[in-house]
Amino acid sequence: MPIRNRIKIGDFMRGVERRNPGETEFHQAAREVAESLVPFIKKNPDYTRNQILERLTEPDRIVSFRVCWEDDDGNVRTNRGYRVQFNNAIGPYKGGLRFHPSVTLSIMKFLGFEQIFKNSLTGLPMGGGKGGSDFNPRGKSEREVMRFCQAFMTELARHVGEDVDVPAGDIGVGAREIGYMFGQHRRVQGRFTGVLTGKGISFGGSLIRPEATGYGSVYFIREVLGAAADDMAGKICVVSGSGNVAQYTVEKLTQLGGRAVTMSDSDGFVHDPDGITPEKLAWIMDLKNNRRGRMSEYAKHFKCKFYKGKKPWGVRCDVAFPSATQNELNGADAKTLVKNGVKAVGEGANMPCDLDAVHVFGDAGVALAPAKACNAGGVGVSGLEMTQNSMKLRWTREEVEEKLRDIMVDIHEQCVEFGKKGRKIDYVAGANIAGFKRVADAMVAQGVV
Ligand code: GLU
Secondary structure, three states: OOOOOOOOHHHHHHHHHHHOOOOHHHHHHHHHHHHHHHHHHHOOHHHHHOOHHHHHOOOOEEEEEEEEEEOOOOOEEEEEEEEEEEEOOOOOEEEEEEEOOOOOHHHHHHHHHHHHHHHHHOOOOOEEEEEEEOOOOOOOOHHHHHHHHHHHHHHHHHHOEOOOEEEEOEOOEOHHHHHHHHHHHHHHHOOOOOOOOOOOHHHOOOOOHHHHHHHHHHHHHHHHHHHOOOOOOOOEEEEOOOOHHHHHHHHHHHHOOOEEEEEEEOOEEEEOOOOOOHHHHHHHHHHHHHOOOOOHHHHHHHOOEEEEOOOHHHOOOOEEEOOOOOOOEOHHHHHHHHHOOOOEEEOOOOOOEOHHHHHHHHHHOOEEEOHHHHOHHHHHHHHHHHHHHHHOOOOOHHHHHHHHHHHHHHHHHHHHHHHEEOOEEOHHHHHHHHHHHHHHHHHHHHOOO
């Protein structure tokens, strides 16, 4: 029998679609990676002989479980919890937990798949995983959130551990939820251990972890602009979202001399042409993190325009930071941005650009910094939190931020090494190939397991 060492995108994707029916987000993530990887894999027969791409698209295991909890009125409520343990060839599974009503198995799998490459790019020993629930934290009381987190962790506890799988936050899971889950893990396992990252500072959390994803995105874009002999000074930036990633993206880009003119939530976006200053951002942080209010209140308070039900991609800008959620920027939006002269796009969210948008930016030669490179600062500092927990020490803000900067510069260098095409850099291909290579080499070395 001849050994199969040929791979075609069409055949490969038909297999993925047949094995994972209806999981459109997962198909999308797999296709984007396959488009970059197939030409690279063809030149490396070891990868085809070992069926690395086929093995990489099949999670090691998926845990799905019922989460029962009681609301404040005494009603029993039932949600579904997941943990997708995708690949641990280079380290324990690592990736966030998302609590949002849109969570499905397809969303969990696309996020877990992306996480493999992202974590590999950080250079730290972390495999890929993701989890979460269709629980909607919006409108729930503090105690309801606590009871849900406890019920969720009661089951998850048996599947995670500091050398097995280390979850963190994502949409709907911040310091508050991590605190409750950490408390429940400690209660049911009877051990104080670095099983989660994004913890509070008083119980093993790392400084700069809340800031890391947003800061990292801006550091990455600074490198992208630097590669074209440009910098952040005076750049008009359109940011979507108003959660943790968007907030710290605005903070850092402002510190580096840029001007953020938009932020958004699921109701619409605000356009503040004067720029979201540090004072205005502090107001937004209080609105979103403490008062849990809506961006439309910002428009009223600071007397600027609110565009109900709209996305900000029509606003003229030099840099766009889609930092809300998956598929928030489509092909038509990408064409508008290109027409308006956008220079770079930094994906703060996971997979915010759909495949059409990726192709539009690629064809127009606009630098698209894909999430697995651009937003890797978050998980990068999670890796640093794990290191501090194992070493039982704590680094200063300056130490952590310097390490974060080094990680982002290093990821940029990897993208350049594997994505250089003439005078341009294809960041999507560069990130996919560099992230893949480390994991693939580890899998080849470890045999058929
Ligand atoms: N949810 C974040 C991400 O998408 C962070 C994951 C982590 O820190 O483990 O990368």
